[in-house]
Amino acid sequence: MAATYDVAQVRDDFPILQRRLAGDLPLVYLDSANTSQKPRQVVDAIDAHYLAHNANVARAMHQLGAEASEAFELGRTKVAGFIGANRREEVVFTKNASEALNLVARVLGDAGAVGPGDEIVISQMEHHSNIVPWQLLAERTGATLRWFGLTPEGRLDLENDPIGERTKIVAVTWVSNMLGTINPVADLVARAKAVGAYSVVDASQAVPQVPVDLAALDADFVAFTGHKMVGPTGIGVLWGRYDLLASLPPFLGGGEMIETVTMERSTFAAPPARFEAGTPPIAQAVGLGAAVDYLSSLGMENVAAHEQAVTAYALERLLEIDGLTVVGPTEPVDRGGAISFTLDGVHPHDVAQLLDSKGVAVRAGHHCAKPAHACFGVQSTTRASFYLYTTEAEIDALVAAIWHTKKYFGA
Amino acid sequence: MNVDALYQEIILDHYKRPHGAGLRDGGDAEVHHVNPTCGDEITLRVHLDGDVVRDISYDAQGCSISQASASVLNDLVVGHTVAEGFTTLDAFQELMQGKGQVEPDEDVLEDGIAFAGVAQFPARVKCALLSWMAFKDAATQATGAQAAGKESS
Numbered sequence: 001m002a003a004t005y006d007v008a009q010v011r012d013d014f015p016i017l018q019r020r021l022a023g024d025l026p027l028v029y030l031d032s033a034n035t036s037q038k039p040r041q042v043v044d045a046i047d048a049h050y051l052a053h054n055a056n057v058a059r060a061m062h063q064l065g066a067e068a069s070e071a072f073e074l075g076r077t078k079v080a081g082f083i084g085a086n087r088r089e090e091v092v093f094t095k096n097a098s099e100a101l102n103l104v105a106r107v108l109g110d111a112g113a114v115g116p117g118d119e120i121v122i123s124q125m126e127h128h129s130n131i132v133p134w135q136l137l138a139e140r141t142g143a144t145l146r147w148f149g150l151t152p153e154g155r156l157d158l159e160n161d162p163i164g165e166r167t168k169i170v171a172v173t174w175v176s177n178m179l180g181t182i183n184p185v186a187d188l189v190a191r192a193k194a195v196g197a198y199s200v201v202d203a204s205q206a207v208p209q210v211p212v213d214l215a216a217l218d219a220d221f222v223a224f225t226g227h228k229m230v231g232p233t234g235i236g237v238l239w240g241r242y243d244l245l246a247s248l249p250p251f252l253g254g255g256e257m258i259e260t261v262t263m264e265r266s267t268f269a270a271p272p273a274r275f276e277a278g279t280p281p282i283a284q285a286v287g288l289g290a291a292v293d294y295l296s297s298l299g300m301e302n303v304a305a306h307e308q309a310v311t312a313y314a315l316e317r318l319l320e321i322d323g324l325t326v327v328g329p330t331e332p333v334d335r336g337g338a339i340s341f342t343l344d345g346v347h348p349h350d351v352a353q354l355l356d357s358k359g360v361a362v363r364a365g366h367h368c369a370k371p372a373h374a375c376f377g378v379q380s381t382t383r384a385s386f387y388l389y390t391t392e393a394e395i396d397a398l399v400a401a402i403w404h405t406k407k408y409f410g411a
Numbered sequence: 412m413n414v415d416a417l418y419q420e421i422i423l424d425h426y427k428r429p430h431g432a433g434l435r436d437g438g439d440a441e442v443h444h445v446n447p448t449c450g451d452e453i454t455l456r457v458h459l460d461g462d463v464v465r466d467i468s469y470d471a472q473g474c475s476i477s478q479a480s481a482s483v484l485n486d487l488v489v490g491h492t493v494a495e496g497f498t499t500l501d502a503f504q505e506l507m508q509g510k511g512q513v514e515p516d517e518d519v520l521e522d523g524i525a526f527a528g529v530a531q532f533p534a535r536v537k538c539a540l541l542s543w544m545a546f547k548d549a550a551t552q553a554t555g556a557q558a559a560g561k562e563s564s
Contacts, residue, residue, distance in 0.1 A: 349474035
């Protein structure tokens, strides 16, 4: 762990981590891949916006309107800087990562990017939000959906590469929300590029925990969400190469996305406004800007190093438990901070319930990744996921609660 | 919240040794119900003999609560008329949706009263109701098919 990283000091920024649960138990929050907790700095920024600067953006001619517009656009500038975008206009605000992915799928389809005989390539470890929009696009256009399978270790089976000359779109996740696997996305983007296909990266679990440099990634589109990176809910990001965005038709029609409207037809604004119909998530953009500032102040290299250290410790401790099977890579190499597991003789919902009774919050179920579960012959798993405020003591609490669960169910 | 209120000994017994588990041949209707939020699944067949539920056979994947509930469903409904089964279902559903405020009738629900604690855990109520809703669906289809058969004959 980096010497400069003080997890106790970080935790002081997150008042919720001091919460006591029923039975006066301390909260052990291990569900950050689901949604992260928010530091005081982010909540304060949203608070200050609503209490002192609230107005609609882009259309109000008054002082508050100017302040709100400036704050909203500053959020965009901060996000663009954080991910290394060439231009701030490449950052499109959506309501979440799902909407960002649906936006790309919809407008690429409307632009005629795929048709019968063409192929769209995804992988079997995708979140449902990076599967379903492509299935729908394939159905609409007559294109064929293909995918990378998984190795027994829970990595992409790169040997059996479905990318070929018919491939028009490659859409893959950077970090799996279920297996924790970090995929070689730059390599996959290069493979897509080599056959002239668009590349789309679901970075929902990556932007929160690894340093992102879009210039090095070289993808066409990247989607992520605010609430998993210490920001608020209600805001997601679609980043796209400016020339591409500028060549694509609009997504939703409405206010703010037009250039001019007559009763017969409309012309459309330049990106990003073209893809942001209606009143945008204004306070959320302010909050996301504060989240980006917070992460930058910690240093994403430090956040990643902390995540890596905590994950390595957790893997080591969890693998000591008889009857516990980690579904996903068991080595802390190219691996994010989400660990899904099964426990012999105890269903994941029952594991989660028992852990909750000890104050340990995890997620149980299919984690919106049913095909990935099917790959490993399991219907559901229990998932513990870590973040920049997770401590080794919390991992110890998790392990103790799992032993308690085993005893409780006689497993 | 006390987790022991949820995991009554009776529930754990039914979970470990479920009554009537497995799909058996025949049956008057088969349904497949899924709990989309957690992925629990059940395939359930209702086997009627006139208006009597001769058997409920099922293949269920899920947590202890959903598995035990299917087992209790089998105990309470098999051998009774469909109408009696629906009355029991109503009582069980009322208990589950009563937020812990409903006093269960042991004469009606027997081992089902052990699920009273589940009602205090809103996230688990759907687990307990999965098999019962599947039964309701299957029995409605089966009796509908019977009625249609009578009309046409």
